[in-house]
Amino acid sequence: QAKKAGRNALRFFDQKMQDAISARAALESELRGAFEQQQFELYYQIQVDSEQRPTGAEALLRWIQPDGSFISPAKFIPLAEETGMILPIGKWVIETACAQLQLWSQDPRTSKLSLAVNVSARQFRQADFGAQVYAAVQRHEINPSLLKLELTEGILLENISDTVASMTELKAIGVRISLDDFGTGYSSLQYLKQLPLDQLKIDQSFVRDLASDNSDQAIVRTITAMAHSLNLDVIAEGVESADQRQQLAHVGCLHYQGYLFGRPLPLAQFETLWHEYADQAPQLLAG
Ligand code: C2E
Ligand code: MG
Ligand code: MG
Ligand code: MG
Numbered sequence: 001q002a003k004k005a006g007r008n009a010l011r012f013f014d015q016k017m018q019d020a021i022s023a024r025a026a027l028e029s030e031l032r033g034a035f036e037q038q039q040f041e042l043y044y045q046i047q048v049d050s051e052q053r054p055t056g057a058e059a060l061l062r063w064i065q066p067d068g069s070f071i072s073p074a075k076f077i078p079l080a081e082e083t084g085m086i087l088p089i090g091k092w093v094i095e096t097a098c099a100q101l102q103l104w105s106q107d108p109r110t111s112k113l114s115l116a117v118n119v120s121a122r123q124f125r126q127a128d129f130g131a132q133v134y135a136a137v138q139r140h141e142i143n144p145s146l147l148k149l150e151l152t153e154g155i156l157l158e159n160i161s162d163t164v165a166s167m168t169e170l171k172a173i174g175v176r177i178s179l180d181d182f183g184t185g186y187s188s189l190q191y192l193k194q195l196p197l198d199q200l201k202i203d204q205s206f207v208r209d210l211a212s213d214n215s216d217q218a219i220v221r222t223i224t225a226m227a228h229s230l231n232l233d234v235i236a237e238g239v240e241s242a243d244q245r246q247q248l249a250h251v252g253c254l255h256y257q258g259y260l261f262g263r264p265l266p267l268a269q270f271e272t273l274w275h276e277y278a279d280q281a282p283q284l285l286a287g
Pocket of ligand 3: 180181201203204237
């Protein structure tokens, strides 16, 4: 009896595994087809400083199916990483971002806009990643300091000296490097000190309850102070309320990104929002 139940359980498990494997295979070939059919688009989310001046944007990938429905990056990015599809997709993201920076550079109202793109660990580890970035920067003749690569602490699981070497190569091109989702990963202070970073991006999990949670306040204050003493910029992501923004300013964090300022938007809508912010922002006193 027990043996029979065991066998049934096993068969059931087999079936579930089989289903999971074929669902994954289906999603994988859908992903490949979607890329070939150009169903990916970059959306742009505005970043502002403490005086509401717009400073830049983050490019966020969207998979838009022919029927208009969206598949969230939280769902397809991990799969793209596993299957290696992130390599051609990631290359396309960098190309598209550089082409966009080139267009923005031609208009004085957007010529200082810096654009951040997300880079997955697997993409970063390619031997020719630096060469890819360099080629894109050259091809589109952009100011490299306006391109910011967002890396996550996942890259630090690799050999530290390889990581430093790859980052140094990127810095030599002139692009900026930001450490995304900061505080959720594994970076030790020892690592941080060695990496040629420009910015820490405080993860939204520390921002969410900032108004009420004393330990989150302490964490954000500490990250901000540490960033500044290491000469790094700091930006908070996931800022949704005026309360959160006020708390952030209170602990010294002066750059923000989140729904409070704008959602990730398609290009045309993003540009409209950018101009609204630019028009309303207090002007720097002319010399
Ligand atoms: P991320 O880089 O940490 O991006 C921030 C995420 O938070 C985005 O989710 C954004 O839409 C969302 N967000 C922004 N403001 C708020 C807010 O005020 N409240 C809340 N609750 N959420 C906010 P999204 O667009 O779904 O992207 C999820 C993740 O997918 C990204 O996290 C990034 O890790 C990855 N991703 C997106 N685009 C790319 C890409 O082009 N390449 C790679 N490798 N990864 C990407
Ligand atoms: Mg990011
Ligand atoms: Mg993030
Ligand atoms: Mg995040």
